[in-house]
Amino acid sequence: MIPMSLADIATAVEGRLNETADPEAIVTGGIEHDSRKVGPGGLFLAIPGAKVDGHDFAPKAAAEGAAATIASRPIDSPAVYVDDTLRALAALAREVARRSEATVVGVTGSNGKTSTKDLMGQLCASLGPTVATQGNFNNELGHPYTVCRVEPETRYLVLELAARGVGHITDLCEIAPPDIGAVLNVGISHLDGFGDIETTARAKSELPRFLAPEGTAVLNADDPRVAAMAAKTRAQVLTFGVTESADIAAIGLDPGDGRHRFTLRTPDGDAPVQLRLWGGHHVYNALAAAGVAWRLGASPDHIADQLSRAGRQSERRMDVFTLPDGTTVIDDSYNANPASMGAAIRALGQVPTAGRRIAVLGLMADLEELSDQCHRRAGEQAAEAGVDELIAVGDGTEPIIDGADGVAAATHVPDQTAAIELLRNRLRPGDTVLVKGSRYRTWEVADHLRAKEDNDK
Structure with a gap:
């Protein structure tokens, strides 16, 4: 401090x-x-x-x-x-921020906030002393706690801004006013707090609305609700996306083995990127981080080099590891909403495997009346991705099985203990298994597989 x-x-x-x-x-x-x-x-x-x-x-x-x-x-x-x-x-954090000369970067969105914040933190750290939110410590306790970690030499403060209702992001911004604010996407999540997607968009728009005229709003050009926020901010606007019209763009996308490569296009030139992170959704996360780094004065070559070096920093988020028998595990069990669930299932479909693709999917929470529809869609996405076996875990996930027409084996189990027992009987060397769900709802399954990794070693 x-x-x-x-x-x-x-x-x-x-x-x-x-x-x-x-x-x-x-x-x-x-x-x-x-x-x-x-x-x-x-x-x-x-x-x-x-x-x-x-x-x-x-x-x-x-x-x-x-x-x-x-x-x-x-x-x-x-x-x-x-x-x-x-x-x-919160009051102490405001005083720390007032005394600090650090550039404050805020990031929000319906999904991808933590992974993007981790990328931004790594890029900023390559430019100078940086403090960033640890994990997803982004609430009324974690946010001011992070701000209070700022020291006199800190040059960059990277903050993940979460919300469960209108006004929450504004409250966080008032503690440490951002100089740069990035909005990743607007999707279906926390409907128990927001009510509908338009209210979600209004809540996320609080970040660009808060920015001063000399600030910069980094906005996803490919998400219509986010792109519309350009008209709601006084700040300069910098767009990112996979279309060439975006200020910061990914050109020539190649999914490879699930770790994407592309040419990073910026107003100052192009540079090649090879991500270490699994899943196509990380392309957008990387572009948002690139936009922040470019705004801070980093060259395209430096940004591309750092993105290609950047690794996963937070637990249970697209953590890919291989068991001694050759089984690949994708632990993305920290949390889930419809967008992140779809992204994880697509990543499972892209990862090369010698065996079968197996998805262990838990409940997506806080979806209210859209729950059955969204879970059924997850089953459809599993079929579209070429998943060979699907295990839906717990109450509320039955619609996943209803939507999984085309998946060779789709089973609903009552709890994680039953899912673990099913994996013990069915998992074979060379298979690839995805574990995904909201919060704790598939953690025991992921921990069982990680313990298997440690025990086999």
């Missing part, structure tokens, strides 16, 4: 110091809400919870060298007292 005195921190969060806190003490470390991670000179954020109250760990944080705890009730160690510790974290 940018060093600040406890007095300055108390002012920023509209709190007050207790009698044991030294107003002149300088916080030189980061802020943590896990007392085990607090280091000397850091801050501890005490978050009260239903089962665990962070205030109970304040003495441990102080013993580890924390300068103070941000607390909402009295404690027996140096503290900044506030009414609400999460609101105080």
